[in-house]
Amino acid sequence: MNHIEEKTAKPWHSSTIEDTLEKLQVRPESGLSDSDVKNRLLKFGKNELIEAKQKTIWSILWAQLTDTMVVILIIAAVISLLIGDLKDFIAILAIVFINAIIGLVQEYRAEQALAALKEMATPIVKVRRNGELQEINSIDLVPGDIFILETGAIIPADGRLVEDVNLRVEEASLTGESVPVEKDKDHLSEEQAPVGDRSNMVYMGTVITYGRGTAVVTATGMETELGKIAEMIQDVGDEQTPLQKRMDRMGKTLAWISLVIVGVVFGLGLLRGEDPAEMFLTSIAIAVAAIPEGLPAVVAIALD
Structure with missing residues (x-):
């Protein structure tokens, strides 16, 4: 659970679009400002999977x-x-x-x-910032960014859907389910719902197989579901x-x-x-x- 979500009683997949945008302090039509992005980068860090120091x-x-x-x-x-x-x-x-x-x-x-998990990240992503559509390096995404979802794209961070049109996502990297999942921005999942049942969410490393939409970033880097898997892989040798x-x-x-x-x-x-x-x-x-x-x-x- 990331630092923003810790302040709330509900996880993102149980929150309405309006509540989510309010918690993340962003308007979907304009996105974050440059100063917002700068402050959040300092607070949350880069959107990347961090490798622990490799053993010799x-x-x-x-x-x-x-x-x-x-x-x-x-x-x-x-x-x-x-x-x-x-x-x-x-x-x-x-x-x-x-x-x-x-x-x-x-x-x-x-x-x-x-290394295979890190390859699942997409290098370039379309976001809405300062009221304009921009292409940025996905490593610079921060919680609250409004990003664009297009068919064939690899999702660059965890996010709550804001808009969707016939959106389907293949989530095998997280759930093992090879059949694409149909997404619904208006669906509210139970708080304890597993990742595969959160149809109003999209997750880093998963692939859009059909449709389009927009989402607001809720977690980046090691705070994403993919990041948690990466952390478990790195910890498995120490425990x-x-x-x-x-x-x-x-x-x-x-x-x-x-x-x-x-x-x-x-x-x-x-x-x-x-x-x-x-x-x-x-x-x-x-x-x-x-x-x-x-x-x-x-x-x-x-x-x-």
Whole structure:
């Protein structure tokens, strides 16, 4: 919900045209003035999808290699090498490598998805400002701008319809529905209505398949519905899934279990009078064998 809408009790799709224009302080026949645009650009910023700082390959690799389960595997690999078990050493390192590659691929796909969303924005848009029809860069749109809707155009921002003539919009980028939606400026949707049911609204990145009309901008940039999707895509790599959280807990549990195994086996060996060095290597080997080496890679593939 953008900053203007926060001041009101009703969302845009539940507000009449008159109420919407009053809230946005604009007249549809004249549009915003240059001073209005300047002030709103300062307040709301540019109409663009902002990319979070891209992660470097090294930072992604570091995140993969510092995962609890992976750290345990690396320790197990080093121990395997020290005790002369070259086969296990190579196998465990291979699993760690595969897991890291899968993580890199997942991050790359997330970045590509965001790039695809940015391509949905149209570069030029017709607006009514200072009582005149102008063509401007869509990045300069602000809430309250009156913009023109024409067949074939990609909608440059979220907006409330002011005029419509047989208007139909394809909203698959937001709702997944491939059939164009018929729009109606006079329809008032329920406050909790999903995007696909808001027939008096148009949204950034959707395509006009038929008809024409005008709309008033209600949200720009990251405040649009498309912007919220872009934000979710960028956040998905930073937040662990429930399965990953369980994996992290399991990794810590396995670390403690491994330490207990080492201690118990080593202690029993000493009580039986076994050689300390040999018992230490034996207990380490048993602990390493108890670790499910392939689990991180399997989980990464499942989440891919």
